[in-house]
Amino acid sequence: MKHEITVKINGESVTAEVDSRLLLVHFIRENLDLTGTHIGCDTSNCGACTILLDGKSIKSCTYLAVRADGSEITTIEGVAADGTNHPLQQAFHDQHGLHCGFCTPGMIMRSMDLLKNNPNPTEEEIRWGISGNLCRCTGYNNIVKAVQQAADELQKESV
Amino acid sequence: MIPSGFTYHKATTLEAAFALSQELGDEAKYMSGGHSLLPMMKLRFATPEHIIDISKIAGLSYIKEDNGMLKIGALTTQAELEHSELCKEKYPIFGDATKLIADPSVRNVGTIGGNIAHGDAANDHPALMLAMNAIIIAEGPDGKREIPITEFFHGFYMTALEPSEILVEIQIPAAKTGSGGAYHKIERKVGDYATAGVAVYLELDDNGICTKAGVALTNLSAVPLKLTRAEEILVGNTITEALMDQVAEIASEDCEPESDLRGSEAYKRAVTKTITKQMLQRALERAQ
Numbered sequence: 146m147k148h149e150i151t152v153k154i155n156g157e158s159v160t161a162e163v164d165s166r167l168l169l170v171h172f173i174r175e176n177l178d179l180t181g182t183h184i185g186c187d188t189s190n191c192g193a194c195t196i197l198l199d200g201k202s203i204k205s206c207t208y209l210a211v212r213a214d215g216s217e218i219t220t221i222e223g224v225a226a227d228g229t230n231h232p233l234q235q236a237f238h239d240q241h242g243l244h245c246g247f248c249t250p251g252m253i254m255r256s257m258d259l260l261k262n263n264p265n266p267t268e269e270e271i272r273w274g275i276s277g278n279l280c281r282c283t284g285y286n287n288i289v290k291a292v293q294q295a296a297d298e299l300q301k302e303s304v
Numbered sequence: 305m306i307p308s309g310f311t312y313h314k315a316t317t318l319e320a321a322f323a324l325s326q327e328l329g330d331e332a333k334y335m336s337g338g339h340s341l342l343p344m345m346k347l348r349f350a351t352p353e354h355i356i357d358i359s360k361i362a363g364l365s366y367i368k369e370d371n372g373m374l375k376i377g378a379l380t381t382q383a384e385l386e387h388s389e390l391c392k393e394k395y396p397i398f399g400d401a402t403k404l405i406a407d408p409s410v411r412n413v414g415t416i417g418g419n420i421a422h423g424d425a426a427n428d429h430p431a432l433m434l435a436m437n438a439i440i441i442a443e444g445p446d447g448k449r450e451i452p453i454t455e456f457f458h459g460f461y462m463t464a465l466e467p468s469e470i471l472v473e474i475q476i477p478a479a480k481t482g483s484g485g486a487y488h489k490i491e492r493k494v495g496d497y498a499t500a501g502v503a504v505y506l507e508l509d510d511n512g513i514c515t516k517a518g519v520a521l522t523n524l525s526a527v528p529l530k531l532t533r534a535e536e537i538l539v540g541n542t543i544t545e546a547l548m549d550q551v552a553e554i555a556s557e558d559c560e561p562e563s564d565l566r567g568s569e570a571y572k573r574a575v576t577k578t579i580t581k582q583m584l585q586r587a588l589e590r591a592q
Contacts, residue, residue, distance in 0.1 A: 146311045165312035165355070187305050189343060189410060190495055201383075201412040207342050208413070211312050212357060255409060262387075276494040277407020 150214035154179070155223025163210045170194045172210035173220060181221035181250045185279070192278030195251035196220050202258035204277070221250035224257070232298040233257060233291070242291030244282035252278050256292050264300055268293070307345035314357045318470060321358050322445040325468040328354045334470060335359070336379055339406070339414040340422045364417075364472060367391065373439075374476045378417025383408070385416060395476075396590060397436075397485035397503065401428045404488075406495050420456075421471040423463040426497040430457060430528035432487055435503035435518030436476045444469035457527045482508040482515075484590030486583045489522055490575050492566060498523040499566040500575040502555065504583040506543070506591045514538045519551065524576060525560035533558055534580075548584045555580040 151160045154177060161176055173179050173196065182205060185193030189207040196205045197219040224231045233253045236242065243249045252275060259266065259274040266274060271292045272285070280288060313328075315321035325332055331353035335341050338359075344350040364379040367388045374395060376385070385391055386402035405411060405419075405428055419429040420440070433440075433453045440451040445468050456464045465471060477483075489501030501522025507515045517538035519531040534554045541547055561572035 148312060165310055166307045168306065171306070187346070189339065189406075192407070192409060195409055202409040203413050204409050207339060207346075207410075209312065209338070209342070209355075212314075212338075212359065214314075258412075259408070273403070274408060277409050 148211045148214070150211055152213050152215070153217045155219060165209070165211060167210040168206055169196075169198075169208040169210045169213055170205035172213075173205060173218070179220050179222050183247055183250060185247065185251075190277075190279065191248070192251040192255060192275075193248055195254040195278060197254055197258060200258070200261070202255045219254070219257075221253060224253065231257075232302070233260075233295040236291040236294035236298065237288070240287045240291040240294055242284065242288045244280075244284045248278060248280045248282075252280070252288055256295065259292070260296055260299060264303075265296060266292070305346040307342070308348055308351050310345075310352055311354050312357065313354060314360060316360050316362070318361060318443055318472070321356055321361065321470060322468050324354075324356050326445060328356070330467060332356055334421075336418040336421075337381065337414040338418075339410055340418060340424065340427070358470060359415075369478050372478050374478050376416055376474045376476075378421075378471050378473060379415050380417075382406070382411035382414045382416065382419070386411060394479040395485070397432055397487050397505070397587075400487040401432055401503075404428065404491065410495070416474065417471045420474070421463060421465060423457060423459075423461045425457075425460075425525055425528045426523040427528075428487070428489065428498065428501060428522050431501055431503040431520040431522040432485070433474065433476075434520035434528055434530040435487075435505040436485060437505075437516075437518060439475040440464075440471055441473035441475065442466075442469045443472045448472070454530065460526050480507075482510070482591055484587045484592075485518075486586035486590065488579050488583055488586075490579065497566075500524055500559075500561070500572050500579060502576060502579040502583045504580070504587040506538070506584075506587045508543075508588075508591050512542055512592075514541055514543055519555065519580065521555070521559055521576065524572060529559065531555055531558050543584065543588050548581050548588075551584060552577045552581040 147162045183193040185191035189204045194206040333352040364377040366377040382402045385398045391398040419427045438453040485505040487503040489498035503520045505518035517535045519534040521529045534551045556573040556577035563569045
């Protein structure tokens with residue numbers, strides 16, 4: 146059965162027909178061609194598919210597209226403003242917070258939610274905060290440093 | 305992995321949900337956060353023909369004290385419980401549990417009602433509910449009823465809920481001077497189900513004598529397990545080091561673990577003993 150849904154994705158309103166069983170991550174990648182959101186484990190363990198749904202990080206592999214009707218979605222493609230890197234993107238670049246880069250979009254989307262709720266996290270809070278996002282290259286130290294840099298930067302911006 | 309075909313229905317009121325459930329019959333399942341049900345559907349362990357989405361029903365997400373009870377709306381997410389100021393201040397057992405449930409992104413979606421109604425002994429809230437003697441408020445086409453938690457879990461994924469009923473609220477006796485609870489589970493990695501989990505709840509009188517006790521376990525039997533024998537020897541006594549050792553020993557004897565990838569039966573019994581002692585100590589500190 147098809148359902149008509151309307152979502153605002155990275156600021157743009159989209160209306161589409163989706164099957165009941167279509168997963169949100171497939172809708173984002175295949176219907177909208179936004180392939181920055183990755184599929185890793187497909188079992189809500191790895192966090193590669195993390196996006197923001199109404200400002201909260203969720204794992205889009207474990208969410209039905211039809212349930213997102215009326216929601217606002219942000220994916221990694223919607224993070225940079227006018228071609229300027231978001232402080233998190235810049236920090237992952239500066240701190241070399243990636244090896245292969247597969248987990249990076251999910252790490253950044255998760256970290257956005259983390260820093261919104263906890264603008265000045267301790268190292269331990271960052272590690273717990275990204276505990277649902279796996280880096281198969283095990284580059285966690287630089288990822289944590291990147292989140293710390295972004296936290297400092299965002300706090301400077303908000304002053 | 306994509307679930308097998310089903311038809312999605314959204315209910316925005318309880319009445320609409322009941323009507324859909326009655327019309328669609330046994331092949332329909334309610335979904336709240338969907339973080340237990342959808343993974344099972346993706347693995348084809350569950351193949352409902354209809355999903356009734358109840359996550360958008362208004363007025364079922366709250367944490368409040370009322371009439372001597374803590375009342376939690378079924379659609380309250382794990383994240384809301386984790387960050388609730390009321391829980392941090394007076395019910396830290398929820399902080400103990402929620403920070404170990406899956407991971408932050410899953411906790412943004414998963415609900416306490418779903419965690420309990422799923423009827424899975426591997427979920428964490430059932431042990432908390434059993435330790436704190438919760439009352440489950442279920443609502444269906446014929447109205448509301450109260451189900452004592454000790455009558456709620458019937459078997460593997462089986463609960464006292466009738467097919468069209470929805471778990472709408474959880475009630476727990478409000479915290480008072482002399483009460484305290486604690487929960488911990490051992491997990492192999494973040495997001496895993498418990499190798500062993502123990503919830504403890506204690507109430508002490510002015511002389512430090514235990515007047516009420518709850519001890520319950522996660523993932524150590526097919527059905528969430530309440531340790532009546534352990535509770536009985538706590539009540540009426542001062543909780544000493546020796547008594548805690550005795551209760552921990554009972555927990556390791558009365559749990560019903562099976563050897564699996566998370567550990568051997570003997571290992572799980574040993575871990576249960578250790579966590580039970582730790583949680584007794586932590587609950588006692590909080591009660592004092």
